[in-house]
Amino acid sequence: MPIDRRPLREQIREELLSRLDRGEFAAGTDINEVALAAELGVSRTPLREALITLAGEGVLQSNQGRGFRFAPVSRKEFRELCEIVAGLESLALGCSDPDYLREIAPELLRLARDFPDRIAEQEVIERHDDEWHDLLLSGCRNERLLDLITSVKAGLRRYAHLLAGDETPLEREAAEHCRVAELLMSGDLAGAGQALHDNWVNGMERLMSRIPQS
Amino acid sequence: MPIDRRPLREQIREELLSRLDRGEFAAGTDINEVALAAELGVSRTPLREALITLAGEGVLQSNQGRGFRFAPVSRKEFRELCEIVAGLESLALGCSDPDYLREIAPELLRLARDFPDRIAEQEVIERHDDEWHDLLLSGCRNERLLDLITSVKAGLRRYAHLLAGDETPLEREAAEHCRVAELLMSGDLAGAGQALHDNWVNGMERLMSRIPQS
DNA sequence: ACTATGAATTCTGAATACAAAACACAGCGA
DNA sequence: TCGCTGTGTTTTGTATTCAGAATTCATAGT
Structure with missing residues (x-):
């Protein structure tokens, strides 16, 4: 090595x-x-x-x-970051090659269905989620955008350990990922972008209560 | 001081x-x-x-x-940066208070109409353009997003001096700004966001040829 | 003549040293 | 008792020094 x-x-x-x-x-x-x-x-x-x-x-x-x-955590900032990532990821989807997306859609669907269950440790769940999003964006031709997304997501890492816990509705997350994959499979890029955006916003809403009031 | x-x-x-x-x-x-x-x-x-x-x-x-x-300049990167800023600014518009936007719309319209003519020096034109965009985004409640936009725009500064020159179709730029302001005045936030996005993409297309081939 | 090798030089990457600002606290006075 | 002030300490911000990597250039060998 x-x-x-x-x-x-x-x-x-x-x-x-x-x-x-x-x-x-x-x-x-x-x-x-x-x-x-x-x-x-x-x-x-x-x-x-x-x-x-x-x-x-x-x-x-x-x-x-x-x-x-x-930097102190706050619900306001968490919402802001999620809104930004939601916007950036769906933007990235729009910059991707539709053919490539359709090609990887089955793999995305498989990953979404293999979502670890609630027993799994937090780290495994997070890694799996990251892997799914990375694969989804791997077709984005806007390299600067990918760098930017990575950078903004670093800011979200401050919230990672706050979000640990077995109450997280993983089924919802997995189902939303499946929906994105299915839309991609059918070639509906705009719909997939919207579903991806919603996935972020929904996830944010679900987790918001776990963040201490500023 | x-x-x-x-x-x-x-x-x-x-x-x-x-x-x-x-x-x-x-x-x-x-x-x-x-x-x-x-x-x-x-x-x-x-x-x-x-x-x-x-x-x-x-x-x-x-x-x-x-x-x-x-970092070397390239048409690819210029396009990427413009796409990102276009996405971020229209996202920022969506995070703004619609009432506030309607309130500042007349001022935005005035600024757009007062656009400096082609005789003005480049620096004056740029400052005027920045001022317009800053005012437009001043109602955005997502502070992290505003910081991010500033940061991404710093990357565009490498292209500023390449874009200097009297051939720039300022009328188009001014007209597009007017259109955004008018849509805001009528309360059509989604339309304004789209027009703003188009403004960036159009501007990019217009200026693309001035950037040396990578 | 051209390539390869190696020493000298230049520059970056990292560590250390120094200066100045912020902080903590005791002493003084109202 | 409360607040102010001044001193000592801690910690940051900046400068300088040191070590090592990259580059250059000269030279030897093919």
Whole structure:
């Protein structure tokens, strides 16, 4: 295997996002740069570079002289992010090759039907969901748009651990994914885009109550 | 006047973007950090922080061991960026308060009619256009979306100086703005969003030929 | 003449050092 | 008791230094 030749700041960014998924950082708390750098075993310089990147993605906030903090979560922001991703993903669907979409539709349908049950651990469910969306967007020819979606979704990661729990109506999620796949199979791209948008908005509504009032 | 208390990296970022608007940086050229830092009168640290921010916005590219370079321009990327902004701005319109939009519609119409003529210098035209779009989006309640639009538009700044010239059909631009304003005045929000989208796509098509073939 | 190799140079990536701002807290005075 | 002020500490923001990668250029070999 080729050794990792990416800049440290990127590895640090991913490590921080991965810890965020695991809920290791409480929202709203400030970051102590020296402590975190020591914990990660790197110097402050690449750490700060990673923090600046994350701030650009909205994961962190920065205040002059006061350093970085994890941006507080709020229902308002969660709604805003979901609306944005909903818009961007359906936009991406519109930028995709219809033939390719019809080609992958059966696989999308299969993945949607194989949705893990409520017993599965949260991480498995999330991975499966991400996989489905990644495959769905894999035909998008607008590369900048794909990058943008990835970046905006990073902001949603702060909400991931809040959403863990067995009450999530996975059947609804799976059914909506099936519907998107079926519409794609029938060639109704506009309808699929709308269904995808609705999937995001519905999911947001369902999860909204799990987010603490700002 | 209150003195500027923002971090250096932000001031540097804006200075670089402003120079980009003036066409002082050729696309595709790499950046010499020590030279640029000396020219700006700052050290490499905040300069690199600004460069990393700009790379996150797609203005720059970074390659391991090779530093930063201004991302090359291409018709493909220009189209991609315009498609994204078109989608985001019409999305933002949908997140706006319809009453507020109807309220500002007359001002939007006035601004559109006052569009500077072809004699005006490019900078004046651009500022006027930005002002119009800013006012249009000022009613958007999705703050994250507004930030995102600003960020994506930064990527478009690399194209600004390429688009300078007296051949630009300003009448078309002004007419399309008028149409958006009129639809807003009549309360047709969906129609206005569509017209705004078309405005971006049409503008893109018109300007596409001015961008050198990749 | 052309390619390949290797040393010298240049530049980036990362670590460290320094300066200044924010914070905490004790002492003082109204 | 409350608030202000000044000092000491902590932490960030910026500068500088160091190490290593990439590039350049000269030279040797085919």
